[in-house]
Amino acid sequence: MEVVVDINKTDKQGGEETMDRTQQHHHPIIAKIKTQILNKKMILVALIPIIILGGMMIFLSSPAGQILLHNSGNSLPEITIERIEFQDSKIIAFLRNTGTTDVIIAQADINDRIQSAAIEPGKTLSRLASAKVIIPYSWNPGEPYEIGITTSDGIRFHKSVEAAALTPTPNLEQVSFFAIIGTFVGVVPVMIGLLWFPFIKRLSTNKYTFFLSLTAGLLLFLGIDALVEANKIAAQDVAGVFNGQMLIAMITIVSFLALLYISNKLVERATTATTSSVKSSKLLQSSSSSLASAATDSRFEGRVEERNQQELQHRKQSSSSLFTIAFMIAIGIGLHNLGEGLAIGAAVLLGNITFGTFLIVGFTLHNTTEGLAIVAPIAKSNSKVMLRRLVMMGIIAGAPAIVGVWIGGFLYSPIAAIIFLSVGAGAIFQVIYCIISWMKNNNNNIDVTKAREGRKSAWLNPSLIVGFIVGMIIMYITSLMVSS
């Protein structure tokens, strides 16, 4: 409070100089006014560095500042060819000025041979501005091309395309073709994977732990894969000015933390609901022993309707954290599949891919494991899993692949690709974290209730370690089928 008084004494507007301290302490209105004044001062104090900073920037950009910074090196022009499209008797290059100065585009070439071209909206590009260069050219499908752009200072920038292919235009035929590809790459394999649900449900605890950690292994592979892919795009297609690699790191961490927070909130909410219900204590017990008893549980989701609705409701509540994990996995995989679809679509757009049966089969095999990852955590929940909900999770996980192929194939942007992949990676890492912490808690529960196996660290469980390793290996091997 002394600080408050001191500040007020120097304040012209404050009429409280005559007040003594006891008055201040006991008069709520005056105290409130004082707080407001204090807040104003706080804002002022916070603004001072910003004002000084602004002044400095104005000075540095003024003629005087320019003289001061003179001779501090050449600012070289830089442009990035972000995308190349092949249209009927035309090649179109999309440019962006990614340097620090204005750039004037002088000439265009194909395979290092000068060509007549047009540039829209104009040949002068201010910083970060974009333009498209239209080069009338009778290109040959399947052949590699290098597009070069020469700026007014004679520097040539170029980008290569491995095999020219007509750039897809969003007509009905192309949209449905992409939808089919997305379905085969995303939805179908996830749905197939979900069919493992009854199998997983009947497994013994140890085997279940194995499959759960196998899931974590699969996901870890996918997460790293997303980061590697994003990094590749950042290095190849994103101009240095956008600082692609740091964008990946930032978005991955942000999405990890955000999803961690959201999923914790969801679990909390569900738990609160459970404990407030009448049969809470009974449910908690059944929950702790659910993993053990589930081994002999022969019921499956097809007969959901026959069950007592009330009981079902409670069971669902008790295993809410498992469902949350499953949903988070579905979302994480969905984002991953969005990135995967994006990559496929972009590859079509950029002429880097030829669709063969082998490639599609490869993706299908590779992604079937994703369905397994979704069903593994919910398989041991004691509640009945509605088919509807399972299908919904499959769609959440798989359908984004279709959207991804559309976006990638029709309007590819390397920055957007990086963002998708990074969000996906963050989501996947969050899911892995959830699975591991869930397994740890449940192993402890088993230890306490059964007192059979003695105290073990969750990490020393051999099924867990083996599952993790096998998961990674499966993903690596199936990934070989899709890497070109």
Place this chain on the structure above:
Amino acid sequence: MLRLQLVLISTVAIAILTLVFAISSSFSMYSSNTTNYDSRKSVSSSGDNYRIKAATLNTPHGVYQTTGDILDPTNQVIDDRNKIVIDPMKYLRTFNYGRVSTLPNGTILREFTLIATDNKVMEISPGVFYNVWTFNGTVPGPTIRATEGDLVRINFINNGSKPHSLHTHGIHPAEMDGSIDMVGPHGGKFVYEFYAKPFGVFPYHCHMQPLEEHISHGLYGVYIVDPKKPRPVADEMVMMMNGYDTDNDKENNFYTVNGIPYYYMHHPIQIQKDKLIRVYLVNMLEFDPINNFHLHANMYQLYRSGTSLTPSEYTDMVTMSQGERGILEFTYNYTGNYMFHAHKTEFAEKGWMGLFLVKDKNELDKMVNDSNNNNNFAQRNTATTAKQTLPGGHGGSSRY
């Protein structure tokens, strides 16, 4: 169901956000600026008074209507004389005979002044600016010409920031060779003096180290020595084959004959049907081991190095390494457009190609009269061409 909704909502929100981002970043490329540029005007104008007008791009691959600018070095003209590295049409038929005087012993003295600079940034192809090093402000430098036995005196001034020299091919004493002794920068002077011999066509160039750098930046030109008994009257022209490595990666970005890529494609060299054409051809191309000259629909008599009056070959194709040169003589018997270009296709497609436009005598005469009142730069060039065609050779001499 609440948490399911939450999960779904957050998923949808993330999806929409990313979708919006992707679409906006893609569509920003398509967004068109309301300021449109008239292509021709933008080449010449220094940035104001643009008219809004759609431009048409005509190519062998099709026609494209654009609201933007045209990037077309095969058809575009650099019509700002202050920026252009050379006026190829003027250079083509300009032979400098120097300030002529007769010495007491009867020898003809020809005095020339060559000034080297290395600070100019000039337009070497439409829209492309390059730091050229020049003799008398152009690349190639002026063509100097003498008759066998004349005394040639070249007052060489180095106004550049680096040491330069003048090395002339031909026969002369060591101290006049300009290969070892540098002439200092910022106003250094040296007088090169030698007798013009033998007759032939030669390059001259700076010989300072690093030689590659000095030559690739443009310090070279043509030096012609006529035999005492003149060659037959002809429409004479000089052609210097060169290149520009504008991004300094030791590979040429542009190839030209007489300094500007594609120049003679949009400004065909007008010649008269049935008239003898004589081309003094020199190759100073840096980096690439060879260069060549191919003439369409015709054959030429080739005098290698121009040191003989007897042709060494009858061909339509000569290949030269750097520093090689020759005299080409030919006559067209049909009117029309005829290409000439490097038959190293890469060079041709980076600018080294041109056209001869063969016309009847009447047609050429008419054209000269028509264009006398025209101030257009391009047409003035054409007029010069025609005028100089008629006297048949030593027309455009000027003093240096």
